[in-house]
């Protein structure tokens with residue numbers, strides 16, 4: 001059992017936060033399926049929270065859960081981040097706060113948030129220091145190897161000293177975007193430098209690869225690979241497959257999309273998930289284009305549930 005702050009974390013693998021994907025439907029599916037250490041929302045704007053924007057408030061909606069859930073905040077200044085974190089602590093049932101220091105999107109970086117904080121270690125440190133001083137929920141941080149150049153050792157060490165309860169590292173630079181291979185060779189170097197929980201992230205697609213990484217880091221976060229295969233966490237935990245196979249998980253996710261989204265958004269949600277579901281698989285050209293061409297949610301659902309899983313790998 002691993003601890004993040006006061007939270008007992010049962011499993012050493014979890015879904016990486018992904019905007020448009022780790023939404024309420026996907027997190028509910030993961031909570032029902034089990035075997036993930038914790039769950040993280042999509043990145044939530046501090047400003048949107050402050051303004052109580054409807055879209056932002058929708059993104060932090062909760063359901064009854066058994067897996068600890070973190071809100072991931074993005075912002076550039078310690079003050080507003082602390083206010084947002086206090087709101088989460090006092091007004092919601094979330095279990096912890098994660099700070100985004102890795103997002104490469106220009107709109108985010110331009111405002112000094114996301115990966116921009118990797119260029120400003122003093123500010124990154126002040127954010128964690130002030131959060132730790134002002135809230136009692138666990139505080140974790142998600143970073144990359146650096147902005148244009150690797151400075152992960154310096155950043156991770158500082159965040160550790162300020163009391164970050166866990167540090168997740170996506171082993172790419174901001175300037176890499178999602179290109180090339182994640183550079184896991186940095187994992188042992190970071191491990192040596194930090195005492196806090198270290199979570200590694202990048203390009204994990206199979207349970208075998210996750211288990212290999214778990215020899216180096218305390219836990220692994222899986223992003224795209226966990227949309228493609230929601231069963232990956234059960235596989236890592238060595239759990240018996242039971243009834244929750246891939247088809248079950250697709251069907252359940254579609255049910256949850258229908259439950260949580262208004263009809264006008266359901267089709268685009270289903271298509272977005274389907275894109276990652278098929279990515280990197282062979283034998284799914286036909287089904288991929290049928291889903292893509294679907295004009296109603298029910299049609300996309302029918303194609304997805306009629307697909308022959310033995311034909312795609």
Ligand SMILES: Cc1cc2nc3c(=O)[nH]c(=O)nc-3n(C[C@H](O)[C@H](O)[C@H](O)COP(=O)(O)O)c2cc1C
Pocket residue numbers: 016017018019020042043072100102103142170178201202203204221222223224225
């Ligand atoms: C569509 C998409 C949305 C993402 N949104 C977020 C986000 O909101 N917050 C965050 O910290 N990382 C975000 N990421 C990065 C992932 O958490 C993860 O670091 C990255 O995808 C590498 O891991 P993977 O190879 O397992 O996918 C996003 C990635 C993708 C592809």
